[in-house]
Amino acid sequence: MVIDWDALIAAARQVRKNAYAPYSQFHVGAALLGKSGRIYVGCNVENASYGLTICAERNALFSAVAAGEREFVALVVAGKDSQVFPCGACRQVLYEFCDDLPIRIVGEDGTQTETNLRELLPQAFRFKDLTHQ
Numbered sequence: 001m002v003i004d005w006d007a008l009i010a011a012a013r014q015v016r017k018n019a020y021a022p023y024s025q026f027h028v029g030a031a032l033l034g035k036s037g038r039i040y041v042g043c044n045v046e047n048a049s050y051g052l053t054i055c056a057e058r059n060a061l062f063s064a065v066a067a068g069e070r071e072f073v074a075l076v077v078a079g080k081d082s083q084v085f086p087c088g089a090c091r092q093v094l095y096e097f098c099d100d101l102p103i104r105i106v107g108e109d110g111t112q113t114e115t116n117l118r119e120l121l122p123q124a125f126r127f128k129d130l131t132h133q
């Protein structure tokens with residue numbers, strides 16, 4: 001499938017505007033392309049009980065799974081700059097559904113960092129490892 005990165009970037013930037021981040025003021029948007037061609041978006045949603053905060057990436061992934069999508073083609077994260085890498089929790093949750101995933105992180109000024117899930121989460125743990133006892 002051809003990845004329309006511009007469409008993903010536009011979607012991630014748009015949803016970033018909905019980020020609820022009164023505690024950190026750190027607004028993040030994510031757009032995840034499913035194998036069906038649909039784009040799923042998510043923003044971070046913080047909470048007064050800080051630990052209940054959910055990241056943009058997991059929000060996008062969970063809404064995709066809720067819509068029945070389980071295979072993914074690409075992810076864009078939109079942040080203040082192009083160094084807003086997915087946190088460890090999001091990397092592990094993405095890995096549940098993706099062997100690998102091309103990822104672009106885009107800043108407000110348009111600069112981009114290209115990476116992928118394998119690079120961000122080498123030697124990752126997954127379900128098949130549970131059988132290696």
Ligand code: THU
Pocket residue numbers: 021024026027028043044045046053054055056057077084085086087
């Ligand atoms: N955050 C994300 O949503 N995604 C990232 O990739 C990094 C961090 C959020 C969580 C929290 O609301 C705020 O950014 C500061 O950590």
